[in-house]
Amino acid sequence: MSGDHGHKDSKIDSGSRVNDSHKHKDKHKDKEHKHKDHKKDREREKSKYINSEHKEFSEKKHRDKDKVKHKDGSLERHKDKHKEKEKRKEEKSKSLTFDEKPKKEKENGFASPPHIKTETEDGFYQSPKHEKSLKREHDDDDYEFRPKKIKVENEKKAKKRKQEEEDIKSKKKTKDKKGDDVDGKKRAKKEPEEKWKWWEEERYTDGSKWKFLEHKGPVFAPPYEPLPSNVKFYYDGKYMKLSPQAEEVATFFAKMLDHEYTTKEIFRQNFFKDWRKEMTPEEKSKITDLNKCDFTEMSEYFKAQTEARKQMSKEEKQKIKEENERILQEYGFCVMDNHRERIGNFRIEPPGLFRGRGDHPKMGMLKRRIRPEDIIINCSKDSKHPKPPPGTKWKEIRHDNKVTWLASWTENIQGSIKYIMLNPSSRIKGEKDWQKYETARRLKKCVDRIRAQYRDDWKSKEMRIRQRALCLSYTGLLHLQLALRAGNEKEEGETADTVGCCSLRVEHIKLYPELNGQEFVVEFDFLGKDSIRYYNTIPVEKRVFKNLQLFLENKQPEDDLFDRLNTSILNKHLQELMDGLTAKVFRTYNASITLQQQLKELTCPEDNIPAKILSYNRANRAVAILCNHQRAPPKTFEKSMQNLQSKIDAKKDQLAEARRELKSAKADAKVRKDEKTKKAVETKKKAVQRIEEQLMKLEVQATDREENKQIALGTSKLNYLDPRISVAWCKKWNVTIEKIYNKTQREKFAWAIDMADQDFEF
DNA sequence: TCGGGTACTTAGTAATCCGGAT
DNA sequence: ATCCGGATTACTAAGTACCCGA
Known part of the structure; x- marks a missing residue:
């Protein structure tokens, strides 16, 4: 395996895209030269x-x-x-x-x-390119791939690569990293296929992304259900029955009533303008001022619904869950080149009001409902094509294996294209x-x-x-x-x-x-x-x-x-x-090198596991700060800090108590000198130790959380940090990978977890 | 060179899940 | 059994990058 992926697949076949004759003309070109002195x-x-x-x-x-x-x-x-x-x-x-x-x-x-x-000084891995990239060569770099262990795997891979087109099920893997078992069992049922190690296989060199692709198409948003007649809308204090189309759009607004979005002038204007487009002529002539609209009954109704959903019995909830699971199994996967792969977003975005971030000039605009007629399906010719819902048609079916998406549509706010693509765990x-x-x-x-x-x-x-x-x-x-x-x-x-x-x-x-x-x-x-x-x-x-x-x-x-x-x-x-x-490579480089460097610096060999993890999080944090990954401090932050603090206090009391007991037990033992009291001393000692450990764990947790108040670690972990650095660190310090990556992350980084050993250097 | 278009990655937040405390 | 709060997942907006044709 060479890491020497040619990095520009897209370039290779420029111009060979199939069917690029389709223009999406619904672009919003009506940009009135609005004032941007917002x-x-x-x-x-x-x-x-x-x-x-x-x-x-x-x-x-x-x-x-x-x-x-x-x-x-x-x-x-x-x-x-x-x-x-x-x-x-x-x-x-x-x-x-x-x-x-x-x-x-x-x-x-x-x-x-x-x-x-420092980093550049260590010239590790001189191992010159074994296995040159399948694609263009790069002037210099020996892509030091990882040392020995991987080389061995390379051989394995070499054998395998012939099978390419056939169903390659790598028998034999399942070196379960402890802890995976749980997942393993669960998925074993659904996924008879053992974990496929795509990273041990050859990549396409011709610019194609796949040879075979079959899927069932996207899942559409459920149709609009009109409100019960007792839920009323009032205009200027008077009840008014809205046409279904106008009502639907009104409900979008009603659902957001508690959000501060709805107080913003731009949001209100955009919404109102688009809402009026959905009204019947009568409605249009009547409803001329958003301020006179009273959505409160609708809003209450939706709140009640949410509440009711929460109150549902276990069985009902279970039923819903099962239904979701069924849909997931049916629509959430595709078959790409002999492997069943998880789709990332198989549901079409439902209609609603556009929520831009920051000071967005289009906030509040109506995001329209997407119909099958808007959808372009991409799949292979020889696959079973997805069927559009009864009575409808796809906009188009194409077979473009130079791209990775399964379906796409043009969104009406910016006129950009949205895609349905695979999950990060996919090959x-x-x-x-x-x-x-x-x-x-x-x-x-x-x-x-x-x-x-x-x-x-x-x-x-x-x-x-x-x-x-x-x-x-x-x-x-x-x-x-x-x-x-x-x-x-x-x-x-x-x-x-x-x-x-x-x-x-x-x-x-x-x-x-x-x-x-x-x-x-x-x-x-x-x-x-x-x-x-x-x-x-x-x-x-x-x-x-x-x-x-x-x-x-x-x-x-x-x-x-x-x-x-x-x-x-x-x-x-x-x-x-x-x-x-x-x-953007600089960002990736910077983030990864910083993590590696910080880990080296912060990890103390003699630390226990929680302390090591704190060090890891701090290294991660350094990167998040570098990349400016912020988050809004959680609403409950202060409270949760307090809770934690009181836990710590309680633990401290407990510790003092345990120490007292230990002392008296010792005194006791001194006097009596029998087996029983000796044992008691031991027990107490252990108890003290245990409590000390727990206390320390809590304190570490508190520090970690405090430091994390408005920093988001997830983004860098998911997008900027070479997972092999983390894997290597875990292996080196005997920290189980589950402490660092949750299940989803482990799936995404399966390749790294499998291939990196503790000597990996970024 | 420029605008338009496409494909794909990166991003924060909202919704939901889930497990431990009560 | 329920409730709470943190963790996880879902969602989709907002970026980057690069192509193409005039």
Whole structure:
């Protein structure tokens, strides 16, 4: 097995997509040039100060992380679209070209996080490419694959690979990692097939994603059930019977009445506009003011329904559960190349009101009901095609094995396409994931080269090269150090105003020649993906600072910071530096390398298991902070902390009591010296120990939770951390994998769990 | 080069599940 | 048996990346 997945399958067969003659024309092109002076009264304030030296996490740092509330409103953007566009065009035409080959000399020292150096020094695994990739070769990298153990497996694999088209059921596996048993039993019934180790098999080299694909199509949202007649809607205080269509849309609003969304003006406007489209002419003429609409009875009705659902008897609940399970078994799986694979989202999104995140101009719009006529089915020709519901037709059936989706439709809010795809545990997702980490590992090997190069180019007399280096230095700064997202352009007025690296505007950074005793400090403050605030201050080299100053010159706050840079230019350039390198690889690389480094640093060999896990979580946390993965502090957070604290207090009392007992038992034993009392002493001693352990466990838990208040670990764990690092760590310290990954995660990372041994190095 | 389109990953939150405490 | 709260799962929005044709 080689990790040397060619990373651009999609490129291989460009243009060969079947049937791309289908245009989806229902795109929303009616963007009235609305004013975008929408107030940025962002609902999110959960921003957090991110320490610039995120690399070194000490526990203290976690505890006294300052929180900076988002006092905002300052980032208003008043743009004249036309002017803006023209300006852009003009600037783009002067755009830089990065046509030169990178130089090779090194001169390190760009404010690089220390760990990176360390990492690059160990040149593990010289083992040169055994098994070259099936796809294009990469200029250099020996993809050190994992040492011996894996090599053995490679042989196994070699044998297997012939069977390719046949049903390959790898007999013999089931080295159950303890704890899997439970799952094992459960699924054994449903899945006679033993766990398939796709990672021991050959990948497609022709750009196809599968040879055979059969599924039953998606599950549609249940049809609308009109309200009982006693649930009434009032307009201007008077009862009014709504037509079914209008009523349905009204219920969407009624269901959200408790949510603060419904108080927002944009939401209300959008909703009302779309609602009116569903009304009969009479309704339309009557209902002209949303403020006069009274949805409370509907709202009450739905609340009662929810309540009733909760109160259902066990049997009823069981029945529902079984029904769901049945649907899952029927529609939740497909057959792809001889294997039954779980589908990720087999249900069509039900109609409702669009809930954008942050300050979204389209919040409240009606998300329409999707019908079979909207659905494109993708499956293989020779499969049993899914049947549309009686009396309906699919929009189209195609057989495109260059893509991974099973069904798709065009959504009416943004006009984008939605897909039904496989679960992360599937081969097709897993391979991609694995490949992603291999690309990041290749970056690790040349990151020093990249850094050295742009530093060198910087000094170049030649303007062109210098400019290229500047672009790169932002890469160095923004991607390597800060792990920012790339920052694609977005259509204004279509989405919330958020930015990433390339789309940063002048108003998003501040330069301080001196701040808190540090020289040349850059402050970042902007809203990123999902309108999560990113705030960070970081000292930079003088040269970088000066260049940034230059960039800010003669610009308005709402101008682009990097006016000649966009993700496409950036990625094109990165591609030249390393095959498969794109902006997002830096995030993956950064996250994984940080985890590995933090684990090394934080894990104490003599710690017990809970303490080790705390260390793991802290390492994970370091990454989450780096990547700015935040969450709203759970509503119940304070209370749950209190509960935990009282548990700890109780435990402490218990411990004191146990100690007293032990003492008296000892005294007793001294006097009496018989077997019985001796035994009693032993028992008491054990009790004390046990309680001490429990106490310590609770305290660790409290620390962990406190530190986690507004940081979400899940996202990085699932998307950025090479699972093999975690697996290796578990093996090294004898921590069972279940402590780190839950069942779903174990399924997703089955490949890593199976293949990584404790020596794995990212 | 630009806009449009497509495919796929990454993201936070809401809903639901489930197990332990009462 | 029920209730509570944390853990898990479901959901779907919001990103990245890259292709294509004019």
